[in-house]
Amino acid sequence: MNPDVEYVLKNAPRLMTVAAVTAISFALWDGANRALLESENNTDRREIAAGYRGDCAFNLVTRLSLLLDRNSRQVSFQTLYHKLQSETVVASLLKKLDEGEFSTSRTAELANDAVQRFLQTYRSLDWQDLHGRLIHFRNRGVAHLTPHKIEKRVTYAELKTLSLAVAIMGECMEPFAKDGVPLREDEIKEWSDRAFGIWKAVLA
Numbered sequence: 001m002n003p004d005v006e007y008v009l010k011n012a013p014r015l016m017t018v019a020a021v022t023a024i025s026f027a028l029w030d031g032a033n034r035a036l037l038e039s040e041n042n043t044d045r046r047e048i049a050a051g052y053r054g055d056c057a058f059n060l061v062t063r064l065s066l067l068l069d070r071n072s073r074q075v076s077f078q079t080l081y082h083k084l085q086s087e088t089v090v091a092s093l094l095k096k097l098d099e100g101e102f103s104t105s106r107t108a109e110l111a112n113d114a115v116q117r118f119l120q121t122y123r124s125l126d127w128q129d130l131h132g133r134l135i136h137f138r139n140r141g142v143a144h145l146t147p148h149k150i151e152k153r154v155t156y157a158e159l160k161t162l163s164l165a166v167a168i169m170g171e172c173m174e175p176f177a178k179d180g181v182p183l184r185e186d187e188i189k190e191w192s193d194r195a196f197g198i199w200k201a202v203l204a
Contacts, residue, residue, distance in 0.1 A: 002092045004083040009096070011075045012176035015067070019077075019170025020183035022063035026163035027188045029056035031195025033156075039203040049199050060159060061134065067166050068131060077169050081122045090115055097175065111175040118172035121165050130158055164188070 032053040039046065069076040083089050093115075094108040125131065134154050154162075164185060171182040 001096065002089065004086070004089045005093045005096055007083060008080065008089075008093055009176055011080065012173040013178075013180045014075060015077060015080065016170045016173035016177050016180050016182050018063060018067060019166045019173070022060065022067060023163050023167040023170070023183050023188050024191050025056050025060040025063060026159060027191035028195045029053055029060060030160070031192040031197075032056065032199045034192075034196045035199035035203055038200065041203055043203075045202055049203060052199075057159075060163065061154070064159070064162050064166065065135060067169075068125075068134070068162075077122065077166065081119070084115055084119060093176075107175070114172040114175045118169050121168045121172070125162070125165055130154070130162070133158075134162070 032049055036046065036049055036053065066074075067077050070078055072079050072082070084093075090112070094111055097103060097111050098108040100107070167183055167185050167188060171184060174180060174182050
């Protein structure tokens with residue numbers, strides 16, 4: 001088997017899972033944040049909710065950094081992209097799936113649609129400015145205790161954009177992850193609303 005095809009089939013399930021928990025981290029943070037913004041009660045409960053919100057944000061930044069890692073020796077969407085941008089690799093991948101035991105008349109077509117959506121989503125990201133600021137913040141504010149100050153940050157809107165993007169790319173892994181169930185893009189709001197409802201009740 002082509003080693004790049006083997007890489008995709010081996011790592012798609014893992015990437016899909018991590019993408020799902022990353023998007024859920026965003027949703028939980030978003031839900032808690034909305035509840036805190038609506039509440040004016042200055043109680044111990046508020047302090048606990050704020051701590052929860054902060055931990056969700058740190059988890060989100062860490063997981064986004066993992067999924068978008070530039071290191072070719074690591075499993076990431078960036079490494080996957082460099083393989084799927086090769087038409088030869090994609091053709092071999094589709095052929096492998098089409099020859100599978102459970103292949104249907106639309107297996108290759110659906111898989112190709114997923115590849116094209118993945119590539120489109122990946123290319124829509126701001127890899128120069130936004131990704132650079134994400135890694136800077138992760139290195140100086142989350143992953144390491146450095147003597148250097150945090151000079152660059154990522155906004156709420158930008159984290160939401162990145163979270164939606166990795167959720168979509170995770171969803172695109174479904175044809176290559178046997179028996180895997182991705183987190184759908186519309187499920188992010190459901191997780192956020194559930195977190196909001198719980199924390200709103202706690203903070204009331």
